[in-house]
Amino acid sequence: xxxxxxxSTAPYSGxxxxxxALISILAARGLNVGYFKPYGAMPVTVDGVLTDQDAxxxxxxxxxxxxxxxxxxxxxxxxLIESVLSHKEGDVVAAVRxxxxxxxxxxxxxxxxxxxxxxxxxxxxxxxxxxxxxxxARVLLVDRLSGNDLPDASVCESRRLGDxxxxxxxxWVHESQADFIAGRVVPYLxxxxxPILGLIPQDTTLSSATxxxxxxALNGTVLSADDRLDEPVETFMVGAMGQDKALRFFRRxxxxxxxxxxxxxxxxxxxxxxxxRCIILTGNLPPSSLxxxxxxxLGVPVIMVDTDTLTAVEKMERLMGNTRLHDAxxxxxxxxxxxxxxxxxxxxxAFELDR
Numbered sequence: 001x002x003x004x005x006x007x008s009t010a011p012y013s014g015x016x017x018x019x020x021a022l023i024s025i026l027a028a029r030g031l032n033v034g035y036f037k038p039y040g041a042m043p044v045t046v047d048g049v050l051t052d053q054d055a056x057x058x059x060x061x062x063x064x065x066x067x068x069x070x071x072x073x074x075x076x077x078x079x080l081i082e083s084v085l086s087h088k089e090g091d092v093v094a095a096v097r098x099x100x101x102x103x104x105x106x107x108x109x110x111x112x113x114x115x116x117x118x119x120x121x122x123x124x125x126x127x128x129x130x131x132x133x134x135x136x137a138r139v140l141l142v143d144r145l146s147g148n149d150l151p152d153a154s155v156c157e158s159r160r161l162g163d164x165x166x167x168x169x170x171x172w173v174h175e176s177q178a179d180f181i182a183g184r185v186v187p188y189l190x191x192x193x194x195p196i197l198g199l200i201p202q203d204t205t206l207s208s209a210t211x212x213x214x215x216x217a218l219n220g221t222v223l224s225a226d227d228r229l230d231e232p233v234e235t236f237m238v239g240a241m242g243q244d245k246a247l248r249f250f251r252r253x254x255x256x257x258x259x260x261x262x263x264x265x266x267x268x269x270x271x272x273x274x275x276x277r278c279i280i281l282t283g284n285l286p287p288s289s290l291x292x293x294x295x296x297x298l299g300v301p302v303i304m305v306d307t308d309t310l311t312a313v314e315k316m317e318r319l320m321g322n323t324r325l326h327d328a329x330x331x332x333x334x335x336x337x338x339x340x341x342x343x344x345x346x347x348x349x350a351f352e353l354d355r
Contacts, residue, residue, distance in 0.1 A: 001107055003137035004351050007114035007128040009153035013144040014171040016054045017206070019113045020061065020331055021338035022140075026109060027063065031353070034107035035059055038096045038114070038131055039121040040072040050075050055113070061331075066103040073099035074124065084123055092124050093134065100135055109353060112137055118157060128157075132164040138351050140197070141168045148180045151189055158194045166350040167197040169342060174202045195350060198342030206330055208232040209319050211278045211301050214257060217319045218280065218312060220303040223287070224295040231301075233257045233277045236316050238309065239267035246270035259312050262304060265291050276300055280316075282309045 004022070008015040019035070027033045040052025046068060055072040059065045073095045074080070083089045104110045112135060114128050115121050122130075132139050139161050143154045154168050168189065170181055178199065186196045212229040215222060222229065235253050239246050239260035247270040250258065254275035260267045262285025271279055272294050279295065281287055284306040287295075295302045305312055348354050 001104055002109040002351060002353055003104070003112055003135055004109065005112040005114045005128065005132050005135070005137035005139045006142065007139060008116055008142040008144070009118065009157060010144060011116045013116070013142045014200075014206075014334075015116060015142050016058070016113060017331070017334040018142055018169065018171065018200075018338060019111050020058050021335040023058070023061070023111050024331075024335050025339060025344065026111075026353070031108040032064075032106065033062065034066065034103050034110040035062060035071065036066070036100055036103040036110055036112045037072040038074060038100070038112065038135075039124070039126045040075040041116070041120070043075045043077050050077070058113070070099040070102040074121075074126065089124065092126065096126065096131075097134065109351075114139075118153075118160070129160050129164070132161065137164070138166040139164050140347075140351075141165060142171050143168055144172050145170060145177065145181060145185065148177060151185050154189060154194060155192065158192070165194070167195045167347060169197050170199045172202045173199050195346070197347050197350065198338075200337050200341040203333065203337065204234045205232065206333060207320055208234045208255075211257075211303075214278065214280070214316070214319065215301075215303055217315055218303065218305045218307065220280065220305040223302040223304055224292050225299045225301045228277075228299050228301055231277045233320075236280075236313075236320060238313060239264065239271060240309075241267070243267065243270050247273060250274040250276065257316065259309060259316065261285065261309065262287060268302075269294065272298055272300055278303055280305060280312055282307060282312050 006015055006019050023033050035058050037052055037055040040055055042053040044053045049068045051068060052072040052075055059071045074092050114131055121127055141157055158165050173181055181199055189196055210230050210232055234255040236257040239258050243266035246267045250271050251274050255277055257278045257280055258271040258276050259280045262281035262283050265288045268279055268287055268291045278301040281304045287302055
């Protein structure tokens with residue numbers, strides 16, 4: 001049985017999506033593929049069992065899903081944090097080993113979804129190097145390089161993981177970065193013995209959220225165009241300037257949400273004159289009748305929330321930074337991009353799946 005531990009250098013690098021894609025591709029090649037997530041950070045309770053949201057979804061896609069209580073044995077909650085800080089967490093390593101035995105039984109290969117950054121779960125002894133050693137897994141590292149910069153994260157992780165690291169995938173590569181990464185970064189890393197298995201391009205539709213999802217995440221009230229809640233939103237902007245500057249500012253991005261104060265009618269009207277999918281009004285302040293009338297005419301939902309702008313921005317960052325796997329169309333797109341951009345033959349050889 002082979003184990004592939006997929007971990008990443010930073011949160012929101014696309015680790016869950018790539019795990020799902022790899023499982024699907026390997027299963028299509030005739031392998032009996034299992035899935036395991038030792039440590040989850042998106043708690044959800046199903047039938048009295050605490051698990052992780054993404055783990056719950058990915059496990060359901062398997063031809064033979066693992067028992068719900070085994071697929072993600074450790075989930076970060078406030079109760080877990082308190083127990084760790086009080087040295088009362090129990091033997092989580094033993095719990096992970098036992099759950100892994102269940103999920104890996106009679107499998108050809110298990111895709112293990114590891115921590116989202118180099119530090120996550122270190123206090124529990126479940127960081128990537130710990131898991132690789134504990135579960136006898138080889139590591140596939142997902143990196144997301146910021147601009148045309150040095151690949152410090154990949155180099156640092158290669159030192160920590162040593163021979164356990166079998167390949168790196170650069171995900172979410174912007175077109176402006178592609179030549180730099182392919183022409184400069186990849187040869188540099190290969191010269192240091194760090195194998196690069198692929199560069200997956202950026203696709204903003206994968207991290208988009210519908211207006212409805214935004215309403216739910218912000219616990220907002222829809223004031224107009226409630227028949228347009230399924231429109232996709234690819235980015236967001238904050239309006240805190242004058243109307244003239246706002247108009248020029250908002251024209252820079254399409255298919256966006258605009259966050260602004262409920263009392264800023266000038267900014268709201270400027271946003272409505274550009275390609276805006278919804279307007280989020282903070283401070284629980286309703287807009288003017290002029291704004292509502294114009295928004296209804298244009299089919300733009302106006303959402304009123306009771307949080308301040310900073311809190312709304314933080315919630316939007318979490319929402320927009322996380323690709324929601326529960327959309328079958330997005331999952332299929334991620335698999336297509338994986339197959340097109342990753343050298344699967346090299347991956348199979350690196351992880352010894354051909355033996």
